[in-house]
Amino acid sequence: MKTEIAAPRTHLYEQVAEEVAQLIGQRILRAGDRVPSVRKLMAQKGVSRSTALQAFQLLEGRGLVEARPQSGYYVKPQREHLLPEPEHSHEPDTYDQIELEGTAAKVAEVIVSFRHHPEYAPFGVATPSPQILPNRALNRVLAATARQAGDAGNNYDFPPGHVELRRQIALRAPDAGYQLAMDEIVTTFGCMESLNLALRATCHPGDCVAIESPTYYGLLQALESLGLSAIEIPTHPQNGVDLLALEATLAKRKVAACLFATSYNNPLGSCMPEENRRALVQDILAPRGIPLIEDEIYADLYHGLARPKSCRAFDTEGLVLVCSSFSKCLAPGYRVGWIVPGRFGQRVQLLKFMNTLATATHPQAAIADFMKSGAFDHHMRSLRKRMREQVARVSEAVAEYFPAGTRVTRPAGGFVLWLELPGNANALRLHQRALAEGISIAPGPIFSAGQRYQNFIRLSCGYPWTTRLEHAMMTLGRLAQA
């Protein structure tokens, strides 16, 4: 006689895992949330350490959570919430004259809306929330440096700029895969000034610059204001600039410089693979003597374990001009950035002098002290985690509230998402309607000289997730349906 088959026996660790899985399924725990620690689970469920660990391994195997070194387990974005990414962009487009009346005027209008961001749900301007920056600590450092500065803080700090700040920047270059002497750095009033200097050092009015498509609107404005024309190169949401399309373009047309944000570009969030960087610098640009202006402003905000290498790591000709700043990670209001201008060093120093004479002394000194003390690296470690979590939250809300057919990027760094809305969505109209509901977003057409991307929007994830933001995303999703 056969014994009745018992209900399949469930191991204790499976039960524990199932309880956590239900929390995730019910969206009580969400993508980016930390799940209770092993220790907490042991106490909560009265299980052994090995049971708790087995439960996590099971959850990890099912793709529900992921381990982060020295931090614990976190809820992964769920497959049903992983929307497809936008498609690879269009064929190269040339804009011989970037018209202020076109893109830039639209941009200006949108920027005005960003100014109000304390009152708006802040998905518009790509800036980190003041809440997640060490403002008070940094301001205390500034106060201390100001008190101690004596006369020095009030003198011109002529280019190349603050000695200790340049030393601190040089010390961190190996993270980006290259060695740097402090004399190779020129400090600036932020990445916008760095980009302006780089463009002015490498191009003359009327020249054509190859850029990513879509690209940061501020860059389009800078090109316009310098009388430069642009050629927009198709850019992949994961791999960045399409090198074949770039080569085809270069074969047809004289390009004075390339300007690419190779690591987590704004708005796509793409990150060029290392092999592509090498090929870009050594096989494509060096033989043609074309400079690469590399916008690295988001590069330190990697979500993974290591910073992507800079293209400068592959440069033997001094043709790469690296531009960056502290605006996205530490101190937007301090306006301190830098440029590593390669063989254009002398010209860049002179242009810096011509543009703004010198970078302000005290803000540079404060940031240098903050870096020297170790506080900066400590802050960056926690900021990267936060940014990853915030991106996951917004991403999940898009999946939950936006119309079917919406596509969204999956950036491996930075803090912006690029959404393709289905059908005939009109991003500029959505921007207006969202503003009316107290929500700021950045409409797609401002990211292209030709006002492409009519049905795209960029969402900044610079702010910690709150119920208010969740409601705003709900509203935005509803508006996007219409």
Added chain:
Amino acid sequence: MKTEIAAPRTHLYEQVAEEVAQLIGQRILRAGDRVPSVRKLMAQKGVSRSTALQAFQLLEGRGLVEARPQSGYYVKPQREHLLPEPEHSHEPDTYDQIELEGTAAKVAEVIVSFRHHPEYAPFGVATPSPQILPNRALNRVLAATARQAGDAGNNYDFPPGHVELRRQIALRAPDAGYQLAMDEIVTTFGCMESLNLALRATCHPGDCVAIESPTYYGLLQALESLGLSAIEIPTHPQNGVDLLALEATLAKRKVAACLFATSYNNPLGSCMPEENRRALVQDILAPRGIPLIEDEIYADLYHGLARPKSCRAFDTEGLVLVCSSFSKCLAPGYRVGWIVPGRFGQRVQLLKFMNTLATATHPQAAIADFMKSGAFDHHMRSLRKRMREQVARVSEAVAEYFPAGTRVTRPAGGFVLWLELPGNANALRLHQRALAEGISIAPGPIFSAGQRYQNFIRLSCGYPWTTRLEHAMMTLGRLAQA
């Protein structure tokens, strides 16, 4: 019987006056020195108040001293030490392409020499000595604003910039003869950025700009870097731009903008009379629709009783763009300036955004607080006196130590002197030889796109007079002989 005629009777006040006159004659008291006060004279000589006053009136009548309101009597520059001024400059010169390899490269070289100024006798760079700026007081204000700022100090302060700073600037516009709303001001990273924005708002690459001759070398560099050409208009050491020459130029050639430092321009120190300002703005520029970029950076450093009016006071068309900063009077290292862009307001705001995004928050806040407290106006009153004295000292040393035939300007404001050396003097060579002796000067050719002014030099009088400076002037005079 006639009584013997007594030796002509000398009044007591005449004796007292004579004693002071001897001190001046022996150069123990020098131009710009304060002579002992009425009270001191009463005590020193045991004379009555009215005797002391009579003595001063006598000295004043003889042109030895001058009264300054609420301050006392000062030694006047003596006739024998008043060198002739340089002649009115040459015919208009056009430079269709300002060559980096020419002027700008020379300038770069000279600027490098300015950087070492702590070790050099500082007649080179036109910056006030840190000793005469309220660095510690201002740094304390910065420290306080930084400590109190909370999150605000670290946010972007998007154009038009800091509200309280703009209010403080607007409050002082009536001193320059006009009313200003704070919304008409855009804050910048100093006057160089203001001038860049003004040029970019009014000109396109290839356009021609009318400038003074000689003119500030930084301006020539800015024009060069923007691909603009220059036409140098003859400029009078006292009255500024020659309006007849300007009109003749405008009749022959299309000019996109004029860029003049109407009040104490650098290096001439000339100040345009009010009637010329009116004629320039209303009769010459307005009918032609030509914008005037007015560099006012030295305007607040008047040596007389009142600030010269800005050309903006005569502007009914919004064609005047006023550019200024705090770099010459308060805080070179803070890098805070502003522009009043008239009808070009929207374009200037956009260009500011494109160039450097926003002006740094804390330095603006600190200067605004400093102004609000009254400390700024108090400081300016004493700074103006000091600058006048320092200019008189250097001027007198030129008369004493420089070769016969040297000519020198007599500026009514600012703190630079422009010297014409006799014969075949070579200013660039003098600059090199002076550096070798530890003296920094600015050679004339860098003040012209065509490297005119081969035998001119500019001396900055930004530092308090010391024996060291006197020795440096002695050495410089000797080098100029050779």
